[in-house]
Amino acid sequence: MVQGGVIITMHKHAIEENVFRVLMIASTLLILSVLLLILGTIVIKGLPYLSWSMITQAPKSGYYLGKDGGILNSILGSLYLTGGATIMALMVSLPVTLYLNVYAKKKSRLVYMTRFAFDVMWGIPSIVYGAFGFTLMLFFGLKASLLAGMITVAFLILPVMTRSMDEVIRMVPPPLLEASYALGATRFETAFKVVVRQVMPGISTAVLIAFGRGIGDAASLIFTAGFTDSIPTSLLQPVATLPLTIFFQLTFDHP
Amino acid sequence: MESKAHISIQNLNIYYGKDHALKDINVEIPKKKITVIIGPSGCGKSTLLKSFNRLLDSVDNVKITGKVLVDGEDIYDPKAEVTHIRKKMGLLSQKPYPLPMSIYDNIAYGPRIHEERNKKKIDKIVEHFLRTASLWDEVKDKLHSPASQLSVGQQQRLCLARGLAVGPEIILGDEPTSALDPRSSQNIEARFQELKQQYTIVVVTHILRQAKRLADYVLFLYGGRLIEYGPAHEVLENPKEAMTKEYIQGVIS
Numbered sequence: 346m347v348q349g350g351v352i353i354t355m356h357k358h359a360i361e362e363n364v365f366r367v368l369m370i371a372s373t374l375l376i377l378s379v380l381l382l383i384l385g386t387i388v389i390k391g392l393p394y395l396s397w398s399m400i401t402q403a404p405k406s407g408y409y410l411g412k413d414g415g416i417l418n419s420i421l422g423s424l425y426l427t428g429g430a431t432i433m434a435l436m437v438s439l440p441v442t443l444y445l446n447v448y449a450k451k452k453s454r455l456v457y458m459t460r461f462a463f464d465v466m467w468g469i470p471s472i473v474y475g476a477f478g479f480t481l482m483l484f485f486g487l488k489a490s491l492l493a494g495m496i497t498v499a500f501l502i503l504p505v506m507t508r509s510m511d512e513v514i515r516m517v518p519p520p521l522l523e524a525s526y527a528l529g530a531t532r533f534e535t536a537f538k539v540v541v542r543q544v545m546p547g548i549s550t551a552v553l554i555a556f557g558r559g560i561g562d563a564a565s566l567i568f569t570a571g572f573t574d575s576i577p578t579s580l581l582q583p584v585a586t587l588p589l590t591i592f593f594q595l596t597f598d599h600p
Numbered sequence: 601m602e603s604k605a606h607i608s609i610q611n612l613n614i615y616y617g618k619d620h621a622l623k624d625i626n627v628e629i630p631k632k633k634i635t636v637i638i639g640p641s642g643c644g645k646s647t648l649l650k651s652f653n654r655l656l657d658s659v660d661n662v663k664i665t666g667k668v669l670v671d672g673e674d675i676y677d678p679k680a681e682v683t684h685i686r687k688k689m690g691l692l693s694q695k696p697y698p699l700p701m702s703i704y705d706n707i708a709y710g711p712r713i714h715e716e717r718n719k720k721k722i723d724k725i726v727e728h729f730l731r732t733a734s735l736w737d738e739v740k741d742k743l744h745s746p747a748s749q750l751s752v753g754q755q756q757r758l759c760l761a762r763g764l765a766v767g768p769e770i771i772l773g774d775e776p777t778s779a780l781d782p783r784s785s786q787n788i789e790a791r792f793q794e795l796k797q798q799y800t801i802v803v804v805t806h807i808l809r810q811a812k813r814l815a816d817y818v819l820f821l822y823g824g825r826l827i828e829y830g831p832a833h834e835v836l837e838n839p840k841e842a843m844t845k846e847y848i849q850g851v852i853s
C-alpha cells in the first residue's frame with residue numbers, strides 16, 4: 346500500500362514536471378518566433394533600401410523620405426535630444442536619490458511620499474508629458490525646439506531613472522556609511538565619494554534604462570520638439586527624431 | 601582607578617523610539633588600556649560603543665540623555681563638532697567594510713578628507729599604518745588594486761589601518777573578530793596588544809576567552825544596565841555580582 350502510494354505521488358510529480366516543461370518550451374518558442382518575425386520583416390523589407398547615404402545625409406526632398414538623402418537629421422536629433430534630456434534628468438535624480446538614502450530619515454513621511462510620487466509619475470502616459478511640456482512652453486514663450494523637447498523628455502524619464510537608481514542605492518549596507526562617518530567624513534563626502542562609487546554600475550544602468558526610454562518615445566515630442574529636415578544647430582531650433590520620423594512616414598501620404 | 605579616564609560616561613540613557621536600550625550608565629574608560637565590553641547579544645554593547653563617537657546620530661528616532669566626555673569635552677554638547685570627535689576614534693565593525701576603492705585610497709580617504717594634500721605625506725601615512733596593521737608585506741605590490749579583493753582577515757586589518765590613519769587616540773572595536781578565521785583573529789588581537797601602548801582601546805566581544813586574553817578592564821552589560829565594571833581579573837575571576845558570575849559560568853546568556 347505504502348509503496349503504491351509513493352509510486353502514485355511520483356507519477357503525479359513526473360506528470361507535473363512534464364506539463365510545465367512543455368509549457369515553458371512552448372512559451373520560449375512563441376517569444377522567439379515573434380522576435381524572429383519582427384527582425385525578419387525589418388531586414389527583408391529594409392535591407393534593399395539601406396545605403397550609406399541613408400545614415401550619412403539629411404533628406405534632400407523636404408520632410409519626407411523616398412527620394413535622395415537619408416535620416417541623419419533624425420538620428421542626430423534623437424541622440425542630441427535624448428542625450429541632453431538624460432543629463433538634465435541625472436542632475437535631478439542623483440541628488441534626489443542621495444538625499445533619500447543618505448540625508449533623510451529612513452522611514453519619514455517625506456521619503457515615503459517622494460517614492461510614491463515618482464511611482465505615480467512613472468505611470469503617466471508620455472502624451473501627457475507632451476501636453477505638460479507644451480503648457481510649459483506657452484508659459485515661457487518657448488517655441489517647439491530641441492530645448493523644449495529635452496525638457497519634456499527629461500520629465501518623462503526622471504521617474505524611471507530615479508526609481509532604478511534608488512533601488513540600487515538602497516542596497517548599500519548601512520555599516521559602509523558608518524565606516525565613512527567614523528573616519529570623520531561628512532554626509533556629503535560619504536554620499537559622493539563612497540555611495541556613488543559603490544553603486545556606479547547601478548547608476549550607469551539607471552542612466553541607460555532612462556536613455557532607452559527617452560530615445561524611443563514619440564508622443565511626448567509631437568507638440569514640443571517640432572519637426573525638420575535639417576540638423577539643428579542651436580537649442581532653439583526644431584528637431585526631428587527617429588520615432589517621429591517613423592510616425593510621420595506612416596501616417597501621412599507623401600509625394 | 602590608577603590611570604586617568606579617557607572617556608567618561610555620566611548618566612547615559614539611550615532610547616530607540618520607546619525602546620530604552622541603555623539605562624543610566626556611569627563609567628570611566630581608562631587611558632591606554634584595553635577595556636572589554638561583554639554581555640549577551642541585544643544588551644546594548646554596540647549601542648554603548650557607538651555612543652562614543654556619535655555614530656548614533658544617523659539613526660532615526662534615537663534619543664540620548666546624559667554626558668559622554670572625551671578628554672573632558674562633552675561630545676553631545678550642541679557646539680561640539682562631530683567630525684572632530686569622530687576623528688579621535690578609529691572604528692572596527694563586526695564585518696570589515698572596505699570602501700569601494702583601492703587599498704591605497706582606503707587608507708588615504710581619511711587623511712584626504714581632513715585636508716591632507718601632500719602626495720609624499722600620504723604615501724608615508726599609507727605605508728606606516730599598513731605596517732602598523734601588519735598588512736604592508738602582503739599588499740605592498742598591489743596597493744592600487746581594489747580593496748575588495750583582499751581576504752576578510754586582510755580587510756579587517758585594512759580597516760584598522762584606515763582608522764589609524766586619521767590619527768585617533770581611541771580605537772573602538774565592535775566584535776571585530778567575529779567574522780574572521782582563528783588566525784586572522786589572533787592577528788587582530790596581537791595588534792591590539794601592541795597598540796595599547798599608544799591608544800585607548802575599547803572592544804566589544806561575546807567570546808569570554810577573548811575577553812580574558814585582551815582585557816585590562818571589563819565592563820559587563822545586561823539588559824541595557826551596567827552590572828559590573830572593574831579590572832579584568834576581578835570581574836572575570838572574582839565577580840562581585842551574582843549576575844556576572846552566572847554569565848561567566850554560562851548560566852545566563
Ligand SMILES: Nc1ncnc2c1ncn2[C@@H]1O[C@H](COP(=O)(O)OP(=O)(O)O)[C@@H](O)[C@H]1O
Nearest residue numbers: 616619621640641642643644645646647648659
Ligand atoms: N538602529 C536601531 N533601531 C532600533 N533599535 C535598535 C537599533 N540598534 C539597536 N537597537 C536595539 O537596542 C538594543 C541593544 O542593541 P545593541 O546595542 O545592538 O546590542 P548588542 O550589540 O549588545 O547585541 C536591542 O534591543 C536592539 O534591538
Ligand SMILES: [Mg+2]
Nearest residue numbers: 645646647774
Ligand atoms: Mg552588537
